[in-house]
Amino acid sequence: MSLRTVSVDYRLAPEHPYPAAFEDAYLAASWIQEKYNSPIIVAGDSAGGNLAAAVCLKARESESIQIVQQLLFYPCLSLQMDTPSYKRHGEGYNLTSEEMRWFIDSYTPEVTMRKEPFASPLLAVSHSRLPPAVIITAEYDPLHDDGLLYAKQLKDAGVEVYYKSYSGMVHSFFQMNGEVEAARIALDETIKQIKRGEYHLYTQTL
Known part of the structure; x- marks a missing residue:
């Protein structure tokens, strides 16, 4: 399998609050689709994971991007x-x-916008017809349950999901690859899922 990787920049809060980053991410996906005319895999960690999930929701509406x-x-x-x-x-x-409170206040100073699905994909009315997902979480992370609940929502909506929580890990542990063995294992497992295109649901109780 040959993959072309595109690293996307986007406007940052607080100078550019929501929906600026989301709009940039979606425009980037649209540009990539038009330029290369091939299926797309979207990926992101932390806030980037928010944008990747939101782009999938928007692409489902427009049907113009093949994710x-x-x-x-x-x-x-x-x-x-x-x-x-x-x-x-x-x-x-x-x-x-x-x-996280500071990040969220900076990203969405307008509180009412925080419930919009492109700001909070977990709150979307429907999660059906979304692309298969690989969701990785860390045990000791305030965002742990976001990923777990989203995996459950996708599965309940009929979307294929591979989910795994890494015991003993903290937020951003992927960036510790080379220093933390779990980071290497998680990266290798993600690559396997991309190559295989096979999914199953692995969950842990809250």
Whole structure:
């Protein structure tokens, strides 16, 4: 399998609040589709996972972009900060709930926008007809439950999902590849899923 990788830049908050980053991400996907005229895999970690999931929702509406997989690594999928993992792992584990509050306030100063599906993909009315997903989460991460709940929602909507939570890991552990063995394992497993295009659901109880 030959893959061409495109790294996308986008406008950042607080100078450019929502929906600027989402619009940039979707325009980039549209440009890639037009330029290369081939199926697309969208991927992102943390806030990038939010954008990747949102682009899939928008692409489903327009049907103009052929997205065949979405890879979401410890993604932020709801701006409500109301899942149990925010309380369990909100302090002392790399990313804190306080930091997330600042990020969310900067990204969506207009509070009412936080429930829009392109800001909080977890809150979309429907998750059917979305691309198969690989979702990786970290045990000690306030965003852990975002990924777990999204995996369940996709599965319930008939979408193929590969989900795994890595025990003992913290937010951004993928960036520790070469230093943390779990990061290498997670990367290798993700590559296998891309090549195989095979999915199953692996979940842990909240």
